[in-house]
Amino acid sequence: MNPNPADQTWIDILIGNALVIAVLLVVLLSLAAVLIWLERRLLGIWQDRLGPNRVGPLGIGQVLADMIKIFTKEDWIPPFADRGVFVLAPTIVVIAMLMAFAVVPFAPGLGISDLNIGLLFFLAMSSLAAYSVMLAGYSSNNKYALIGGLRAAAQTVSYEVFMGLALMGVVILSGSFNLREIVEAQAGGWYIVPQFFGFVVFLIAGIAESHRLPFDLPEAEHEIVAGFHTEYSGMKFGLFFIGEYLGIILISAMITTLFFGGWLGPWLPPLVWFCLKTFFFICFFVLLRAAIPRPRYDQLMSFGWKVMLPLALVNLLATGAVVLVLEG
Amino acid sequence: MVLARRATRADLPQEAFTGLFGDIAVAAQDCADAIPTFWVQPADICDVLRKLKSQGYEMLYDLSAVDERQRQYREGQPDADFSVVYQLMSFSQNRDMRLKVALTGDSPELPSCCDIWPNANWYEREVWDMFGIRFSGHPFLTRILMPPTWEGHPLRKDHPARATEMEPFSLPPEKLEREQDALRFDPESWGMRRSGDSSDFMFLNLGPNHPSVHGVFRIALQLDGEQIVDAVPDIGYHHRGAEKMGERQSWHTFIPYTDRVDYLGGCMNNLPYVMAVEKLAGIEVPPRAQMIRVLLAELYRVASHLVFYGTFAQDVGQLSPVFYMFIDREKVFDIISSITGGRMHSGWFRIGGVAQDLPVGWDKAIGEFLDWMPKRLQHYQKMVMDNSIVKQRTRFIGDYSSAEALDWGITGPGLRATGFDWDYRKQRPYSGYEQFEFEVPVGASGDSYDRAAVRAEEIRQSLRIIRQCLDNMPEGPYKAFHPLTTPPPKDRTMRDIETLIQHFVNTTWGPVIPPGEACAAIEATKGINSYYLISDGSTSSYRTRIRTPSFAHLQMIPLISRTLFIADLIAIIASIDFVMADVDR
Numbered sequence: 001m002n003p004n005p006a007d008q009t010w011i012d013i014l015i016g017n018a019l020v021i022a023v024l025l026v027v028l029l030s031l032a033a034v035l036i037w038l039e040r041r042l043l044g045i046w047q048d049r050l051g052p053n054r055v056g057p058l059g060i061g062q063v064l065a066d067m068i069k070i071f072t073k074e075d076w077i078p079p080f081a082d083r084g085v086f087v088l089a090p091t092i093v094v095i096a097m098l099m100a101f102a103v104v105p106f107a108p109g110l111g112i113s114d115l116n117i118g119l120l121f122f123l124a125m126s127s128l129a130a131y132s133v134m135l136a137g138y139s140s141n142n143k144y145a146l147i148g149g150l151r152a153a154a155q156t157v158s159y160e161v162f163m164g165l166a167l168m169g170v171v172i173l174s175g176s177f178n179l180r181e182i183v184e185a186q187a188g189g190w191y192i193v194p195q196f197f198g199f200v201v202f203l204i205a206g207i208a209e210s211h212r213l214p215f216d217l218p219e220a221e222h223e224i225v226a227g228f229h230t231e232y233s234g235m236k237f238g239l240f241f242i243g244e245y246l247g248i249i250l251i252s253a254m255i256t257t258l259f260f261g262g263w264l265g266p267w268l269p270p271l272v273w274f275c276l277k278t279f280f281f282i283c284f285f286v287l288l289r290a291a292i293p294r295p296r297y298d299q300l301m302s303f304g305w306k307v308m309l310p311l312a313l314v315n316l317l318a319t320g321a322v323v324l325v326l327e328g
Numbered sequence: 329m330v331l332a333r334r335a336t337r338a339d340l341p342q343e344a345f346t347g348l349f350g351d352i353a354v355a356a357q358d359c360a361d362a363i364p365t366f367w368v369q370p371a372d373i374c375d376v377l378r379k380l381k382s383q384g385y386e387m388l389y390d391l392s393a394v395d396e397r398q399r400q401y402r403e404g405q406p407d408a409d410f411s412v413v414y415q416l417m418s419f420s421q422n423r424d425m426r427l428k429v430a431l432t433g434d435s436p437e438l439p440s441c442c443d444i445w446p447n448a449n450w451y452e453r454e455v456w457d458m459f460g461i462r463f464s465g466h467p468f469l470t471r472i473l474m475p476p477t478w479e480g481h482p483l484r485k486d487h488p489a490r491a492t493e494m495e496p497f498s499l500p501p502e503k504l505e506r507e508q509d510a511l512r513f514d515p516e517s518w519g520m521r522r523s524g525d526s527s528d529f530m531f532l533n534l535g536p537n538h539p540s541v542h543g544v545f546r547i548a549l550q551l552d553g554e555q556i557v558d559a560v561p562d563i564g565y566h567h568r569g570a571e572k573m574g575e576r577q578s579w580h581t582f583i584p585y586t587d588r589v590d591y592l593g594g595c596m597n598n599l600p601y602v603m604a605v606e607k608l609a610g611i612e613v614p615p616r617a618q619m620i621r622v623l624l625a626e627l628y629r630v631a632s633h634l635v636f637y638g639t640f641a642q643d644v645g646q647l648s649p650v651f652y653m654f655i656d657r658e659k660v661f662d663i664i665s666s667i668t669g670g671r672m673h674s675g676w677f678r679i680g681g682v683a684q685d686l687p688v689g690w691d692k693a694i695g696e697f698l699d700w701m702p703k704r705l706q707h708y709q710k711m712v713m714d715n716s717i718v719k720q721r722t723r724f725i726g727d728y729s730s731a732e733a734l735d736w737g738i739t740g741p742g743l744r745a746t747g748f749d750w751d752y753r754k755q756r757p758y759s760g761y762e763q764f765e766f767e768v769p770v771g772a773s774g775d776s777y778d779r780a781a782v783r784a785e786e787i788r789q790s791l792r793i794i795r796q797c798l799d800n801m802p803e804g805p806y807k808a809f810h811p812l813t814t815p816p817p818k819d820r821t822m823r824d825i826e827t828l829i830q831h832f833v834n835t836t837w838g839p840v841i842p843p844g845e846a847c848a849a850i851e852a853t854k855g856i857n858s859y860y861l862i863s864d865g866s867t868s869s870y871r872t873r874i875r876t877p878s879f880a881h882l883q884m885i886p887l888i889s890r891t892l893f894i895a896d897l898i899a900i901i902a903s904i905d906f907v908m909a910d911v912d913r
Contacts (some may be wrong), residue, residue, distance in 0.1 A: 047651040092648045143532050147554060147894070214645060214717065222540045222643045223895050294645025296895045297554065 028101060031243035037063045039245075044288040071252035073079045073234035078140070081231060085139035090229075090236045093132035093243030097250055104253050105180045107263045107270040116180040119171065122166055122254060126209055130156035132243065133211070134219055139226035148227025151297055152211065152218035158304045160207035165312035166201035167320040169194075170258050183262030190261040197315040199259045201308055206255065208300070211249035212285060213290040217300060252281035275297055339518065347384060352376055357405060357428070359406050360607050361846040363415075365426040367406050373429050373578075374439050377414065381444060385425060386734040388441070390875040392860070393459045396430075400863050401843035406430040408747070410461055412438060413860070413873075415847070418746045419734065419750055426847075431461065438465040443704035447737040449882045458483035468519060471786045473564040473912055476510045482572055484870040489572050497517040513548070518560045520550045527552055532894075536565045540643050540898045543908030547885065547897070552891050559886045563879075566908035574872025578838030579605055580679060580814040583867070586859075587673035589874060591852045592632040596625040598677035603758065603848035604859045605679050608841050609812040612685075616804040617681035618760040622678060623797040624664065625759075625850075626790040630701075631660040632853035633783045633790075636905040640780050641712045643902035649712055654716060656704055663693050680813030685806045691798050698795055705787060713784055726888040727775035727898035736887070737880035740855025740906065741782045746774030752851035759850075763800070764793050776903035783905065814841045838867040845871075854878055854905055878906035 014270060031282020037052060047254040055061030077086055103118035105111045115121055130152065137149015152326050170176060175192060176187035182191075208215040220226035229240050256262060263270030263279075295303065352375060354366040377388075396408045416425045429438060440463035441448045453465040453472040463469055471478060480487050488494045499507075515522055515531055523529060537544035541565050544565035550558040563820040570589055575583050594843075599621060606613060634657045638650030661671045667690055668674035668683070676683050691896030712718055728738075732744040751768040753761040758912060770786035771778025807817050816835050820902035821831045833839075845866040849858035855877025864870035881904050889897045 012802070043647075046657055047648045047650055148533075153676060213647070215643075220645065220895070221646065225539060225900050290648045292894075293641065293715060293721065294722055295717050296893060298893070299720055 017112065017124050020110070024101065024112065024155045025098065027247055028098065028246065029242065029251065031164075032242045033063050034060070035248065036284065037239065038282075038283060039289075042283060042285075042286045043290055046287065067105075068215065068233055070090065074232045075236070077161065078142075078231050079268060080141045082139035082141065085135050086231075087236070089132050089136035089139060090232065090239035090243070091132075092135070093129045094217070094246065096125045096128040096132070097246035100250055103179055104250070105183055105257060106274050110271060112168055114180055115178070117177045119177045119182070119258075122179075122250075123160075124246075126163070127160055129209075129243070130160075132240075133228045136232065137239070139155040139220070139230040140228070142231050144224045145228050145230045147224050148218045148220075148230070149183040151224075152228055152295075153298065155211070155215065155217060157305070158301060159205040159214065159308075162201050162250070162263060162304065162308040162312045163205035163209065165309070165316055166198045166205060167258065168316050169198040172323050173198075179257055179262075181259055183264065186264060190264075192259040193321040194313060195259060195315070195319070197311055198319075199255070201312045201315070202254065202258070204308060206251035207285070207288065208304075208321060210244060210251055210285075212244070215300060216294065217297050222294075222295060231250075232253050248282055248285050249278065252278045255281050281296050333369050349376060350379065352773075353479075355406065356872060358692070359426070359846060360610075360844040361604070363426050363847060364843075367429065367430060370429050370431060370438050373414075373427070374444065376427060376442055377416075377441050377444050380416055380425065381429075384420045385418045385736055385877075386420065387417040387453070388414065388445035388448055389737065389856075390415040390422070390858070390860070390873070391448060391455065392873045392875075393461055393483075394862060394871045395453045395459060395483065398485045399862075400560045400872055403862055408432060409434070410436055410459055412455065415439075415860070415875075419748075423753055424847075430535065430584065434723075435460060435462065436463055437462040439464055440469075442466055443739070446735055447880055447883055457481065460484065460719065466506055473567040475507075475564070481646060482569060483765070487568075489576050497658075499777065515548075515550065518548055520548070520558050520560065524552065524557070529557060534560075534897075537820060542639065542899060542901065542906065545882070545906075545908050545911070546895070549894070549897075550667060550893070554895075554898060555715045556892055556894065558655040559889050559897065561882050561885050562906070563882060563911050565912065567646055567912035568909075569875060570913040571872050571874055574869050574874075577870060578867050579869065580834075580838045580843055582872070584673065584679065586874075587675050588909060589856065589876060589913055590632075590634055590831075590854060591672060592879070593626040593666070593857075593906055593910075594624070594631070594670075594672055595674045595676040596628040596852060597623055597857070598675065598848070599759065600848045600850045600852075600857055601859045601861075602677045602679050603850070604846045604861045605807075605814050605841060607848060608844050609679065609810070609839070609845035609860060610842075611680045611808045611812060613681055613759070613808050614805045615760065615802045616685075617806045617808070619797055620682050620686060621677060621759050622666070622764070623801075624674070624682075626793045626797070627660055627664055627792045629853050630787050630794075631657050631664075633787045634660070634781055637708060637712065637787070640902045640905075641718070643898050644718055646712065646715070648688055648719065649708060651703070654707070656701065659697050659700070663697060666693060678807065678814060680698050681805070681807030685714055686801070691801075694794060696797055697795065698791055698798070703785070703790055704787070711782065713777075715783055720774035721895070722780065722899050722903065723771065725776045725892065725896045726903065727773050727778075728888055729774060732887075733774065734886075736884045737876050738855070738884065739880070740851065740853075740857060741786065742779055742877075742881055744768065744777035745771035746770050746784045752849060752856055758848070764796050766790075767794050776899050779903040779905070782878040812841065814839045840865065840867055841869075849875075854907075854910060857910075876910045876913060878904075878908075879911040881906055882911055 041051040051058040051064040055065050063244040077083060100122050102112040103115050103121050133152035134149050135144045170182060170191050171189060174182045176182060211218050229237055259278050265273035352372045354368055357365040359365050383392050383636050391414050393410055393412045396411055410431045412429045414427040438461060440452055453469060455461050457471045458481055485638040510849055530551045532549040534549055535541045539556050546562040548560045549556055557771060570585055571587055583598050586601045587595055589597050634653040638653035643650040650687045665671050667686060668676040727835050730748040733746050747770050749768055749770050754768055768788040769782050770784050794848060807813050809817055811830050816831050820827045841863040843863050845862045847858055847860040849856050856876055858875045860873035861869050862871040889900055
């Protein structure tokens with residue numbers, strides 16, 4: 001990219017953006033794949049066992065082996081499934097997640113789009129991802145998948161509400177929906193301190209949105225076999241997998257951006273800070289899976305509406321009041 | 329050689345039974361296990377059962393049958409082609425009673441006692457399935473262990489026992505058609521409705537292959553949303569005909585089969601079997617052998633409960649504990665394999681003792697394990713039982729009262745979880761359990777959480793018993809000096825011809841056990857497990873009845889899971905602790 005914005009022609013911008021998008025796509029997709037290996041190794045360590053450690057150094061070659069396996073598997077569609085929707089469903093989650101990365105500010109000047117409503121765009125994309133699960137459950141024409149899809153619909157729709165509300169405190173403090181401006185507004189102090197409750201609600205809603213254990217009810221294997229993706233195999237199943245891990249990276253990146261000062265930090269380059277913080281939360285997600293049992297579906301719902309919603313609302317009101325008092 | 333005196337009914341106070349039956353005529357029979365046994369007329373059986381239930385025999389412990397047509401030693405018993413055997417258990421008076429009904433003809437019939445004890449339902453179905461004895465008034469008399477298309481009744485003496493006795497298997501198209509038709513799910517024939525007042529129900533086929541049914545177990549669910557309207561368990565997918573095998577194997581060679589009945593209980597399964605044979609043979613087991621048996625039984629109890637504990641946590645969505653617990657279990661198996669050479673199925677007990685003496689230095693590894701385990705249990709307590717989500721998921725889920733438990737034949741931790749303090753090892757000590765100090769943990773509410781908590785505490789108590797074995801292991805022989813001990817002690821075989829012959833015969837043909845009937849029960853990992861053996865004076869058993877706890881426990885699932893959610897059903901299944909091999913045998 002041309003370092004001086006004033007000299008850039010539209011071709012420069014186009015090539016620059018295309019380059020960034022291409023690099024990001026490659027990096028994100030391979031990260032998601034590596035994350036599968038990382039999760040298995042971390043779980044191995046925490047569960048007192050080895051995990052995949054045979055292929056290549058530290059077992060990292062497992063990623064490649066898994067990819068070859070999943071690409072060469074028969075691409076099978078059950079005859080009783082709703083063909084069109086069945087194929088479409090897994091692509092939605094991957095597309096929505098990748099789109100959401102467009103607004104993530106990785107470092108000053110590094111990112112695809114500096115959207116002035118970046119936060120809303122992120123919320124919209126993560127809502128769209130819910131369709132993927134619902135449609136998969138519906139189109140599979142399988143009872144376990146249907147139950148999984150229904151659970152997913154109820155869960156994501158409910159937790160969406162608190163997720164949005166939890167972020168409004170951050171918006172009040174920074175006075176912007178633009179993610180870059182939100183990061184820059186944290187130069188004086190990360191929002192984790194004034195927005196602690198907002199952070200807690202967002203974190204929990206984030207887990208529910210990415211349906212990871214303990215909130216993996218749509219695919220709870222002990223209850224409904226594999227939930228919404230019971231009928232999926234091969235690369236279509238792989239897309240759900242990639243989508244889930246992209247979701248983890250996305251939520252971790254958003255936590256970093258919104259509450260932990262994004263790229264801000266001393267000594268190290270901004271991008272390294274951003275990656276380190278994000279990596280920390282990714283590991284946290286994996287740890288959760290190793291540690292916490294799964295609540296029941298109705299317990300999850302009542303926890304959401306009876307605890308999370310009031311907490312998010314009180315947080316919003318309190319933040320608003322404090323800002324009004326300080327400014328007025 | 330001293331033969332232990334065989335206890336008979338005459339040892340019991342006779343007046344205890346006078347008046348028990350009112351004016352109904354019964355005939356007494358002597359059995360080697362000293363359980364009072366009476367023959368009742370088929371028409372009177374329900375009256376007698378009802379009467380006995382009201383007089384303190386709370387549990388229909390077992391219900392089975394015997395094909396009497398080829399039996400030779402039946403002195404003093406009424407003529408019968410088949411006999412149906414009811415075994416009742418009184419917890420309040422701590423005694424048993426066995427009732428027998430003689431039946432004649434090729435398709436005998438008997439009134440059903442399902443309205444007296446609900447758990448008679450499955451037992452009667454099993455007797456119908458295995459012997460072709462009809463129970464009139466039974467609500468749903470269909471096959472239970474065999475496939476619906478099976479021809480014949482397997483435990484009848486004229487039914488072939490091995491594939492080589494039958495025509496080679498073939499599957500012509502019309503048979504295929506018939507088999508597939510039989511598999512088609514029809515809710516009405518399972519006693520379920522297709523729609524309710526306001527909604528159509530969804531039928532979910534949970535199993536026989538499902539991640540959380542612990543083997544091949546099927547439950548047909550009638551769902552309203554995710555709520556369970558009705559659940560109908562379907563068993564038999566793991567049926568291997570262990571009882572039929574018992575009639576073909578020699579007394580000795582059947583021992584390894586028992587290991588596989590409750591495959592998590594290892595050679596603890598041998599115990600009720602060899603104890604029953606020893607009762608028949610009149611063998612008294614030396615103290616060292618008894619304590620070795622207790623030691624191994626308790627090690628297996630720890631191993632089995634660890635599997636339960638881990639999978640219980642896993643089924644409510646906690647993925648890690650099972651890995652930690654399997655590591656501990658592996659330590660138990662290291663100890664067991666250093667003693668027996670086997671891991672899960674060591675088959676180590678023998679008629680009259682155990683296979684070999686303990687190896688030199690056996691106590692070292694056990695001592696280390698006993699120091700290691702309590703710390704781990706503390707972690708697990710914090711990790712699993714104190715976890716608030718685990719509590720939310722299992723508290724007041726699938727709860728039943730002590731009275732219900734007795735009605736349904738629930739034994740073991742499932743019974744103690746209701747606050748009912750009854751452990752076979754305490755109430756009727758066997759194999760020297762009276763020498764040990766241990767407590768019997770009980771629950772309060774009989775819910776899924778309590779069932780897990782009782783087992784978690786039982787691991788600690790088992791460790792206490794193992795410690796006492798370690799400190800007090802007596803010296804002496806590990807096998808009884810008795811002609812029927814198998815294989816017999818060998819030290820004198822090369823000195824005199826009598827012992828040589830005895831040794832030769834017992835190791836080639838197997839021992840000939842004197843005719844008679846005996847039942848021996850133990851507190852197994854999952855509840856009370858017993859073997860009821862009938863010897864007809866030959867080298868193999870005439871009838872081997874295996875009463876397993878899990879069979880009764882599964883029957884209760886519909887009762888405790890109605891109106892709950894699928895996720896609750898999984899928690900209930902997890903808390904029952906069954907293995908399908910123990911159910912189907």
